Amino acid sequence: MSDKNPEKDTKTVKSEKKMRDIMTAYYIDAKTARQNNKKVAWITSGGPVEPLIAMDIIPVYPENHGAMIGASKMGIDLCEKAEAMGYSSDLCSYARADISCATVNGGPIGGLPAPDMLVCCNNICGTVMKWYEVQARYFQVPLFIYDTPFLHTEYSPEIKRYAKRQMEEYISFLEGVTGRKMGRDRMMEVGRISYAGSQLWQEVLDTAVSKPSPMTAFDAFFHLALIVTLRGTQQSVDYYRGLLAEMQERAKAGIGAIPGEKYRLLWDNLPIWYRMKWLAEKFAEHDACLVADTYTSAWCGSMQYIDVHDFIGSAAEAYTRSYLNLGVEKMARIVLGMIDKYDIDGIVMHSNRSCKPYSFGQFDIQKIVERERGIPSLLIEADMVDERSFSESQVETRIDAFIEMIRENKVAGR
Amino acid sequence: MLTIGIDIGSVTAKGVLMSDGALLAAKSCFTGYNAEQAARSVYEGLLEGNHLTKTQVKGIVATGYGRNSVPFADKAVTEIMCHAVGANHLKPDVRAVIDIGGQDSKAILLGERGKVLNFIMNDKCAAGTGRFLEVMARALEVDLDAFGSMSEKADYAAPISSLCAVFAESEVVSLIAKGEKRENIIAGIHAAIGSRVAAMAGRLFVGGAASLMMTGGVARNVGVVQALEKALRHSVDVSPHAQIMGAIGAARLAQAA
Numbered sequence: 001m002s003d004k005n006p007e008k009d010t011k012t013v014k015s016e017k018k019m020r021d022i023m024t025a026y027y028i029d030a031k032t033a034r035q036n037n038k039k040v041a042w043i044t045s046g047g048p049v050e051p052l053i054a055m056d057i058i059p060v061y062p063e064n065h066g067a068m069i070g071a072s073k074m075g076i077d078l079c080e081k082a083e084a085m086g087y088s089s090d091l092c093s094y095a096r097a098d099i100s101c102a103t104v105n106g107g108p109i110g111g112l113p114a115p116d117m118l119v120c121c122n123n124i125c126g127t128v129m130k131w132y133e134v135q136a137r138y139f140q141v142p143l144f145i146y147d148t149p150f151l152h153t154e155y156s157p158e159i160k161r162y163a164k165r166q167m168e169e170y171i172s173f174l175e176g177v178t179g180r181k182m183g184r185d186r187m188m189e190v191g192r193i194s195y196a197g198s199q200l201w202q203e204v205l206d207t208a209v210s211k212p213s214p215m216t217a218f219d220a221f222f223h224l225a226l227i228v229t230l231r232g233t234q235q236s237v238d239y240y241r242g243l244l245a246e247m248q249e250r251a252k253a254g255i256g257a258i259p260g261e262k263y264r265l266l267w268d269n270l271p272i273w274y275r276m277k278w279l280a281e282k283f284a285e286h287d288a289c290l291v292a293d294t295y296t297s298a299w300c301g302s303m304q305y306i307d308v309h310d311f312i313g314s315a316a317e318a319y320t321r322s323y324l325n326l327g328v329e330k331m332a333r334i335v336l337g338m339i340d341k342y343d344i345d346g347i348v349m350h351s352n353r354s355c356k357p358y359s360f361g362q363f364d365i366q367k368i369v370e371r372e373r374g375i376p377s378l379l380i381e382a383d384m385v386d387e388r389s390f391s392e393s394q395v396e397t398r399i400d401a402f403i404e405m406i407r408e409n410k411v412a413g414r
Numbered sequence: 415m416l417t418i419g420i421d422i423g424s425v426t427a428k429g430v431l432m433s434d435g436a437l438l439a440a441k442s443c444f445t446g447y448n449a450e451q452a453a454r455s456v457y458e459g460l461l462e463g464n465h466l467t468k469t470q471v472k473g474i475v476a477t478g479y480g481r482n483s484v485p486f487a488d489k490a491v492t493e494i495m496c497h498a499v500g501a502n503h504l505k506p507d508v509r510a511v512i513d514i515g516g517q518d519s520k521a522i523l524l525g526e527r528g529k530v531l532n533f534i535m536n537d538k539c540a541a542g543t544g545r546f547l548e549v550m551a552r553a554l555e556v557d558l559d560a561f562g563s564m565s566e567k568a569d570y571a572a573p574i575s576s577l578c579a580v581f582a583e584s585e586v587v588s589l590i591a592k593g594e595k596r597e598n599i600i601a602g603i604h605a606a607i608g609s610r611v612a613a614m615a616g617r618l619f620v621g622g623a624a625s626l627m628m629t630g631g632v633a634r635n636v637g638v639v640q641a642l643e644k645a646l647r648h649s650v651d652v653s654p655h656a657q658i659m660g661a662i663g664a665a666r667l668a669q670a671a
């Protein structure tokens with residue numbers, strides 16, 4: 001990514017190219033689904049995708065598409081279009097970009113293939129429900145809302161029963177739309193593969209405990225695409241196996257993503273898709289490595305609740321326990337765990353204008369982390385897709401000052 | 415050892431010349447659209463005014479939003495650190511700094527020797543910045559420099575509840591229409607800024623700091639200082655050098671650069 005880091009370009013290029021090929025093939029598949037008599041379901045990023053795969057329905061992720069729109073710097077145009085349609089500029093920019101993109105088939109890949117059904121799981125936010133209702137009306141297709149109660153404190157027996165029952169309802173919904181029965185054996189198999197994929201993804205992220213870290217969060221943002229879009233397929237398992245080997249090799253050889261890594265930072269919230277390169281270079285210039293983040297680990301964070309022998313039964317719990325569906329206390333525990341695991345010197349929090357559930361508790365998490373670990377955190381105000389909420393010189397000053405402060409602390413402390 | 419600190423802010427460019435920590439001279443000008451040009455004019459002004467040649471000055475540090483546009487500086491340091499170092503230099507027991515500048519405001523917690531322990535910034539919104547005051551001065555047709563003394567003549571602070579500069583401006587306009595005294599409106603504007611900045615600074619617990627200093631150009635406005643004291647329930651020190659604090663810190667840091 002960064003031209004200041006030629007070492008990295010040669011080392012991860014193998015996986016990076018493979019990733020681009022897989023994603024291209026995936027979108028071609030999805031766009032030609034109709035010709036091949038396949039059905040397409042749009043699904044939220046944290047939704048239970050495995051039953052779709054088991055039923056040969058192609059899952060398509062408007063959020064992944066939103067990230068692509070952001071990364072190709074097409075966000076402002078599409079957000080403005082949505083605003084002209086009457087949507088508030090306070091609405092999540094993924095939702096705005098998707099809603100307007102559907103009407104013009106714009107964006108970097110000429111729009112997503114039209115859905116045959118929509119699957120919305122509210123384990124990430126409440127916005128997705130209204131967003132998917134809008135799209136269900138627009139495309140005139142059936143919508144299934146998988147409702148995961150917010151876990152303020154605990155996973156109660158009532159929640160457990162409720163979440164599990166919905167998994168069954170979800171499957172009957174899919175059977176109704178496709179007119180086919182779901183093969184339970186095939187489902188078990190997909191569940192097993194999905195679990196294996198998540199496990200590998202966690203292992204990839206874990207390689208960042210090495211000093212220096214073989215990868216940065218910016219790498220993770222890139223390699224994340226498959227665990228989101230192709231979770232439950234053999235392809236994703238193979239890909240992450242390859243990536244893991246590559247990262248382990250780098251770790252063993254002592255090759256850091258940031259040559260001369262001095263500071264290890266944790267990123268919180270979604271990436272700022274249109275400024276990835278700039279941010280990566282900015283941190284690299286300070287010898288700071290964002291070794292981990294709370295975002296990409298969301299796709300493996302609740303893996304421990306999965307029972308591969310009863311995927312359907314246990315997945316309901318794992319999906320309900322997703323990071324954004326937890327109370328602030330629990331989120332802070334997870335952040336503290338990551339600080340210890342990756343030996344973090346400071347936290348960079350993206351206060352994301354779009355994503356309220358992610359940004360809302362940040363002040364509290366900041367306070368908890370400071371109290372319990374004495375680690376400083378920086379707040380950057382921006383938006384993941386809408387560039388109008390980003391100011392380069394202001395963000396730059398904050399990052400520079402933050403690193404100056406950490407540097408002083410390190411000098412004083414050692 | 416002679417050093418120069420240059421602080422290129424969004425509105426004004428400030429430069430100071432120091433000799434081993436003693437302030438010898440200061441110079442400022444509008445930043446305008448060319449930050450590098452402003453930096454040069456401050457720099458050359460300092461040299462000429464003090465009959466110095468470039469080689470006599472042993473270190474130059476640039477700070478402020480334009481810190482990276484000063485090619486002749488030895489180093490660029492953020493204004494966060496420079497305000498901390500500057501405040502510590504003038505008053506070593508300062509443990510918190512509140513800086514209200516032209517387009518942002520910030521609170522800094524300090525340790526010993528001016529070490530930055532934590533900081534917080536507001537820069538997404540004009541409320542709580544110098545820009546807010548400028549907008550209000552225009553709406554009231556009052557010279558901004560008169561704000562401080564006028565607010566001291568207020569009977570009470572007219573309530574201004576909006577945090578948004580645009581909304582607050584229309585509140586001011588309707589207060590004028592109602593015949594509210596200018597002095598009272600100005601006191602209300604100061605109270606609004608004071609509570610806004612205090613709310614931000616409160617996140618850093620600056621209220622617990624033993625000694626608190628306000629820096630930046632807005633510190634010259636005694637009305638804002640008093641409003642801030644009231645909102646923070648804490649006394650606030652203001653140095654006569656408040657506006658050049660960042661440049662002083664930069665010149666101090668230039669000794670080590």
Ligand code: SF4
Pocket residue numbers: 063092093094095124125126127128270324354355356357358
């Ligand atoms: S609000 Fe946040 S969680 Fe919800 S769709 Fe937008 S980015 Fe995702």
